[in-house]
Structures are given as structure tokens and as C-alpha cells.
Amino acid sequence: xxxxxxxxxxxxxxxxxxxxxxxxxxxxxxxxxxxxxxxxxxxxxxxxxxxxxxxxxxxxxxxxxxxxxxxxxxxxxxxxxxxxxxxxxxxxxxxxxxxxxxxxxxxxxxxxxxxxxxxxxxxxxxxxxxxxxxxxxxxxxxxxxxxxxxxxxxxxxxxxxxxxxxxxxxxxxxxxxxxxxxxxxxxxxxxxxxxxxxxxxxxxxxxxxxxxxxxxxxxxxxxxxxxxxxxxxxxxxxxxxxxxxxxxxxxxxx
Amino acid sequence: xxxxxxxxxxxxxxxxxxxxxxxxxxxxxxxxxxxxxxxxxxxxxxxxxxxxxxxxxxxxxxxxxxxxxxxxxxxxxxxxxxxxxxxxxxxxxxxxxxxxxxxxxxxxxxxxxxxxxxxxxxxxxxxxxxxxxxxxxxxxxxxxxxxxxxxxxxxxxxxxxxxxxxxxxxxxxxxxxxxxxxxxxxxxxxxxxxxxxxxxxxxxxxxxxxxxxxxxxxxxxxxxxxxxxxxxxxxxxxxxxxxxxxxxxxxxxx
Numbered sequence: 343x344x345x346x347x348x349x350x351x352x353x354x355x356x357x358x359x360x361x362x363x364x365x366x367x368x369x370x371x372x373x374x375x376x377x378x379x380x381x382x383x384x385x386x387x388x389x390x391x392x393x394x395x396x397x398x399x400x401x402x403x404x405x406x407x408x409x410x411x412x413x414x415x416x417x418x419x420x421x422x423x424x425x426x427x428x429x430x431x432x433x434x435x436x437x438x439x440x441x442x443x444x445x446x447x448x449x450x451x452x453x454x455x456x457x458x459x460x461x462x463x464x465x466x467x468x469x470x471x472x473x474x475x476x477x478x479x480x481x482x483x484x485x486x487x488x489x490x491x492x493x494x495x496x497x498x499x500x501x502x503x504x505x506x507x508x509x510x511x512x513x514x515x516x517x518x519x520x521x522x523x524x525x526x527x528x529x530x531x532x533x534x535x536x537x538x539x540x541x542x543x544x545x546x547x548x549x550x551x552x553x554x555x556x557x558x559x560x561x562x563x564x565x566x567x568x569x570x571x572x573x574x575x576x577x578x579x580x581x582x583x584x585x586x587x588x589x590x591x592x593x594x595x596x
Numbered sequence: 597x598x599x600x601x602x603x604x605x606x607x608x609x610x611x612x613x614x615x616x617x618x619x620x621x622x623x624x625x626x627x628x629x630x631x632x633x634x635x636x637x638x639x640x641x642x643x644x645x646x647x648x649x650x651x652x653x654x655x656x657x658x659x660x661x662x663x664x665x666x667x668x669x670x671x672x673x674x675x676x677x678x679x680x681x682x683x684x685x686x687x688x689x690x691x692x693x694x695x696x697x698x699x700x701x702x703x704x705x706x707x708x709x710x711x712x713x714x715x716x717x718x719x720x721x722x723x724x725x726x727x728x729x730x731x732x733x734x735x736x737x738x739x740x741x742x743x744x745x746x747x748x749x750x751x752x753x754x755x756x757x758x759x760x761x762x763x764x765x766x767x768x769x770x771x772x773x774x775x776x777x778x779x780x781x782x783x784x785x786x787x788x789x790x791x792x793x794x795x796x797x798x799x800x801x802x803x804x805x806x807x808x809x810x811x812x813x814x815x816x817x818x819x820x821x822x823x824x825x826x827x828x829x830x831x832x833x834x835x836x837x838x839x840x841x842x843x844x845x846x847x848x849x850x
Contacts, residue, residue: 415669456678
């Protein structure tokens with residue numbers, strides 16, 4: 343994330359509003375576009391009260407990061423050229439380093455990484471299966487979209503952790519990522535073959551739905567649907583705006 | 597390698613002799629066993645005169661290391677338990693770090709890693725396809741056998757590089773590897789399911805043949821078959837002895 347923050351700071355032309363879904367049986371509304379003037383403003387919203395316990399937070403964040411690494415390493419193996427292979431290998435190394443920083447944090451709390459990650463395995467493995475893509479371009483777009491969104495999300499959620507842990511986790515999430523490298527690869531691919539753009543834009547829309555679902559399932563909700571919803575919706579609206587800026591950097595419509 | 601050196605220092609019960617093959621159309625003799633008393637002694641043999649130029653050496657070593665990483669990352673993705681996934685992810689990180697240390701060395705010489713690795717791609721990709729294995733146990737055995745053998749081989753071959761480069765490359769090759777972690781995983785798997793032993797022993801025999809071929813193809817031979825052969829054979833006999841000790845640590849017959 344950190345690498346691209348500068349580039350992403352420009353305001354988006356459009357933002358997205360989601361009518362947020364609720365628990366089982368809920369559906370994801372197709373995002374509708376609205377004009378920039380209608381933005382709900384820049385009030386910073388917080389998820390802290392919905393942050394799960396430390397073990398669940400760290401287990402989910404660590405296993406998602408491992409999943410992103412697995413996707414990146416598959417992209418290393420299937421890269422069309424040696425240049426791309428080498429570039430993506432650097433992104434994979436950064437992602438794996440982030441995963442191991444999170445497992446080190448787990449151990450710091452006297453917990454065992456594999457035990458703490460295990461309860462999330464089935465759900466995250468399903469997420470991975472749905473987002474792996476049918477070729478190298480889709481796989482790389484997945485890495486770009488899902489890791490960008492999830493890093494943002496877990497950074498927000500870290501605010502609800504005990505403060506010393508929150509500081510360390512925030513530092514981990516801000517470590518250099520491969521986002522710039524991946525964006526460069528995708529931009530080069532789209533420039534070389536402009537017909538990729540519409541396919542990857544569609545794919546990105548599918549990805550953001552799945553990514554929101556997996557993020558959402560990490561939240562600890564209360565019995566009060568309305569107050570939870572009031573917290574969650576603006577945060578996800580901001581995360582989607584960041585996603586839109588990320589797609590903008592590829593010249594793709596979110 | 598370095599991790600297991602201590603454990604591997606015990607002498608093997610048997611060593612192997614290979615009648616070495618020669619270039620195209622040559623065949624690999626099935627290794628024959630001979631008694632320890634017949635060992636050819638401990639004279640240190642050298643490959644330095646057959647070391648390829650710097651660019652070829654570094655390109656081959658770096659791409660083989662990337663291939664080993666790809667195999668390890670596939671083993672991360674397909675691990676049967678979260679414990680194994682986490683353990684193998686540490687080995688994958690070490691392997692990828694070694695690859696990037698080699699590409700940093702390539703850059704130090706003003707060369708571009710992807711360019712220097714490219715000429716070896718087709719041959720090494722064939723090697724990877726032949727050695728990837730049909731399940732997690734075979735894949736992990738491949739990582740264990742091929743990385744052990746190739747690290748040994750490229751360490752020997754480093755003696756023929758300019759001395760400052762040789763020192764740095766030797767330091768890279770001696771960096772911690774995931775060999776111990778992988779051996780522990782395989783030992784646990786074989787203990788839990790002893791029927792794996794005969795299949796993995798057979799698989800190991802196939803692997804060492806393919807690994808010797810890819811190692812052999814990195815050597816620069818002269819027009820004098822006999823003098824080349826006199827250098828190569830004892831080195832490979834030693835490398836196979838190390839391989840035998842490695843298989844011993846898993847309780848498998850080489």
C-alpha cells in the first residue's frame with residue numbers, strides 16, 4: 343500500500359455507494375455511481391468497536407496475507423516472461439515477509455500461528471478459490487485488488503486492538519508491498535493488449551464483491567443491526583473509493 | 597544445507613558409484629552399490645576449470661533457486677495441514693531470499709537478472725516439470741533432494757569464479773535453508789504412513805537422475821573428454837554420497 347499512497351491521493355472522478363448487505367442470505371447490491379459533489383464528506387469513520395479479539399484478528403490477517411502470497415507465487419510460476427516472473431517474485435517476497443511479521447506478532451502473544459489461523463481456513467480458502475482467476479492477468483489483478491482492499495481494511499480494524507499491538511500491526515501493514523510492481527505489470531499488459539481492459543474491469547468488479555464479503559465476515563457485530571450498520575457502511579464506502587482509485591491507476595473502470 | 601550439515605556428518609553405510617554419461621545420447625547408468633572399504637578416499641576434487649562464465653553461473657544458479665522456490669510455494673498452497681503450510685512457508689521464504697541474493701549479485705556486475713536467467717529457462721522449466729511430483733509428499737521430497745544436491749553442486753562450482761565473487765556466492769549458498777524444516781515434515785509424514793517410504797525412495801532415485809542431468813548441463817566442457825571426465829566423475833560421486841546421507845536422514849534408501 344505505502345508505495346502507491348502518493349499516486350492514489352488524487353480524488354476519484356466518481357465514488358461508489360453500496361447498499362450494504364446483512365449476514366446470511368443477504369445480497370450484494372450492484373454499486374451505483376454518483377457524482378463527486380454528493381460525497382458524504384471526509385469525516386473519518388472508525389471500525390474499532392467491531393474489531394474481533396486479538397487472536398481472531400491476527401489469525402485472519404495472517405492467513406489472508408498467506409493466501410495473497412500463494413496467489414502471487416502462482417503468478418510467479420505462470421508469468422509470461424522472465425522479466426515479469428522476476429518482478430512478481432519481489433512482490434511475493436514482500437507479501438510473505440508481511441505474513442511472517444504477523445505470525446511473529448502472534449507468537450509474541452504466546453499463541454501458535456497455525457492454531458490461530460486454522461478457524462479461518464475454510465472461509466478464506468473458498469475466497470481464494472473464487473478469486474484466483476482463469477489466467478495470469480486475472481490472477482495478478484486479484485493480487486492487486488484483494489491485497490489493496492484487505493490491507494486498507496485491516497489497518498482500519500487495527501484501531502480496535504490494544505494500543506501497543508495496534509502500533510506494531512499498523513507498522514506491519516504499512517511495510518512496503520508489491521502493489522507498485524503489480525500495477526506496473528498490469529499497466530504494461532493492458533497497454534500491449536487494450537482488449538484486456540474490459541475483461542479485467544469486469545473481473546475487478548467481481549473481486550471487490552468477494553473481498554468485501556471476506557472482510558465483512560471478520561467483523562464482530564452486536565445485536566444492534568442499525569448501529570453496526572451505521573459504523574460499517576461509511577467505512578466500506580471509503581474502502582470502495584480507495585478501490586476505485588486503485589483501478590483508476592490501471593485505467594480501468596471500477 | 598548448512599542447517600543439516602551436523603546431522604549429515606555421519607558416514608553413510610554405502611556409497612554409490614556412477615559410470616558417468618556423456619553429452620547427448622548418453623545414458624545414465626543405474627547406480628551400483630559398493631562397500632565402504634572401497635571408497636576412493638577423501639581427496640578433495642575440484643570443478644573450478646569447468647565453471648561457466650560469471651553470467652551463465654549466476655543466471656543458472658539464480659533461476660534454479662527461483663524454481664525451487666516455485667516448488668516450495670506450491671507445497672505451501674497444497675499442504676495437508678495448517679502446521680505444514682506454515683512450516684513450509686518459512687522454507688519458501690529462505691529459498692526466495694537466496695534467489696534475490698543471487699539476483700542482487702547479478703545486478704552488482706551491471707547485469708539484468710531476467711536477461712541473464714533467460715537462456716536457461718527452457719531447460720530448467722523442463723527439469724521443473726519432470727520433478728514437480730504427483731502429490732504433496734513427492735513435491736516436498738523434490739524440494740529436499742534437488743535443493744540439497746544443487747546447493748552442493750553450485751558451491752563446488754563457485755570455486756571457479758573470480759575470488760571476490762566466489763566469496764560472496766559461497767556466503768549466499770551457505771545461508772540458512774529450509775532443509776531441516778522440510779526433512780522434519782517428510783519424516784513426520786513417513787512415520788505417520790510408513791507405506792510412503794518405498795514410493796518416496798523410488799521417487800528420490802528418479803529425482804537424483806534428473807538433478808544430475810541439469811547440474812551436468814551447467815558445466816563448460818573442453819574438447820578433451822577424458823580429462824573432463826576425470827574431473828567430473830569424482831565430484832558427482834561425492835555429491836551422490838551427500839545425497840545418500842540426505843536420504844538416510846529420512847530413513848529412505850538412496
